[in-house]
Amino acid sequence: MDIVDLARLQFASTTIFHYIFVPLSIGLSLLIAIMETLYVVKKDDGYKRMAQFWGKFLLINFAVGVVTGILQEFQFGMNWSDFSRFVGDVFGTPLAIEALLAFFLESTFIGLWIFGWDRLSKKVHLLSMWLVTIGTTLSALWILAANSFMQRPVGFEIHNGRAEMTDIFALLTNGQLIWEFPHTIFAAFTTGAFLIAGISAWYLLKQRDIPFFKKSFQISIIVGLISSFAVAMFGHQQAEYLIHTQPMKMAASEALWETSSDPAPWTVFATIDPSQKKNGTELKIPYLLSVLSYSKLSGSVPGMKELQTEYENQYGPGNYIPPVRTTFWSFRIMIAGGVGMILLAMYGVYLMLRKRLEQPNKWYLRIMLWAIGLPFISNTAGWIMTEMGRQPWTVFGILRTEDSVSPSVSKGQIWFSLISFSTIYLILLFILIFLFVRTTKKGPELADKVEHDIEDPFDQEVTTHAIFK
Incomplete structure (x- = not known):
């Protein structure tokens, strides 16, 4: 591997690992806010x-996720100094707002939520959790505003070899952000919903605290169904937008070397040969690519060979075709995971309406337990497709990846930081899984104990014991 590939590998590892925690925090905060709303409205202590109980998972995830976010920031200064110098003026505003407004909002009110059960009124305490939800969502908005600039740069001018922001409203009304933000947020809601549904399914299989986990499952599966449909809808809108702004990424996601026929078929499976720029065996569904691209049963899609010629004329000599196999299969993994979640959620709602949730549906509950991983797999595949499909650009059409790395960083330094960060991540992952499993096995009775344990928020020993035991 050369320095560029090593730096990309480290960026991928840190970003993917951090992104395990972000959507889960967003999704869990929404579901907990809904549960506490039901407690305030219905005056049913079961919802409290x-x-x-589910707040325990949010706190664990939030604590570990913050550490991964800090580590992720280090690599920009280490491995991507030229990229940071180029986009620093543009990225500075949204990232500063994310840290100073959104992150402090969620951090402050999650503290009030932890320690305020017996100190705040029910409505004020409920407001705290809704503000946590708003804070996590706003964090995603500002981060995605920066990422959308990398996909479709707007609202800037080039001065002295740097991109300088001229219009922040152009950044916030970027078409890429308009479709990417809801797609990502609803995917986060789905992530939280499937975690709660999967753990609830485990309890229903064990026949433990059935009323509690039956209600938890019902709330989460409804949110999961609505959110998974919304993910698909906004994903479709993203595809339509992509065909106009990043047609090469769209062509790579379809392994489409030649411009398609009209109407264009969608390729389910293909054996891809990038060296020969052709595919072997293919399985296609007629009309479907035209529907995905234009919402109609007609329309051709430009192929990578044609686009390569256009990009050479526009940007100069170079290879503008991204890693086709990675882009193609990550897109299909994302779609398969999304379809699986929709089907599982639909069947779960069906069982709920027919009052047949617990028995005799052990097979479904077992699947739901394993389906906890589906949104994480889909989220990861989606981001791989989004970032890899943009290559060879770091900022599309302006800054290439090979021109973004730190000029003074050596291979040995990158290897050292990659191994070090990966080791830290493995330790954090072990801690997360250990705490999640332990909390799951102890059950909801732990929530009452936590409430008792944190009566004195200034007692460091008691507070630490309550949150992490």
Whole structure:
């Protein structure tokens, strides 16, 4: 591997690992806010226990996720100094707002939520969790505003070899952000919903605390169904937008070397040969690519060979075709995961309406337990497709990846930081899984104990014991 590939590998590892935690925090905060709302409205203490129990998972995830975010920031200064110098003026505003407004909003009110059960009124305490939800969502908005600039740069001018922001409203109304943000947020809601549904399914299989986990499953599966459909809808809108702004990424995601026929078929499976720029065996569905690209049963899609010629004329000599196999299969993994979640959520809602959730559906509950991983797999595949499909650009059409790395960093330094960060991540992952499993096995009765343990928020020993035991 050369220095560029090593730096990309490290960026991928840190970003993917950090992104395990971000959507889960967003999704869990929404579901906990819904549960506590039901507690305030219905005056049913069962929903209070529910919010407290699932809040345990949110706190663990939030604590570990913050550490991964800090580590991720280090690599920009280490491996991507030329990229940071180029986009620093543009990225500075949204990232500063994310840290100073959104992150502090969620951090402050999650503290009030932890320690305020017996100190705040029910409505003020409920407001705290909704503000946590708003804060996590706003964090995603500002981060995605920066990422959208990399996909479709707007609102800037080039001065002295740097991109300088001229219009922040152009950044916030970027068409890429308009479709990417809801697609990502609803995917986060789905992530939280499937975690709660999967753990609830485990309890239903064990026949433990059935009323509690039956309600948890019902709430989460409804949110999961609505959110998974929304993910698909906004994903479709993104595809339509992509065909106009990044046609090469769209062509790579379809392994489309030659411009398609009209109407264009969608390729389900293909054996891809990038060296020969052709595919072997293919399985296609007629008309479907035209529908995905234009929402109609007609329309051709430009192929990579044609686009390569256009890009050479526009940007100069070079290879503008991204890693086709990675882009193609990550897109299909994302779609398969999304379809699987929709089908599982639909069947779960069907069982709920027919009052047949617990028995005799052990096979479904077992699948739901394993389906906890589906949104994480889909989220990761989606981001791989989004970032890899943009290559060879770091900022599309302006800054190439090979021109973004730090000029003074050596291979040995990158290897050292890659191994070090990966080791830290493995330790954090072990801690997360250990705490999640332990909390799951102890059950909802832990929530009552936590509430008792944190009566004195200034007692460091008691507070630490309550949050991490």
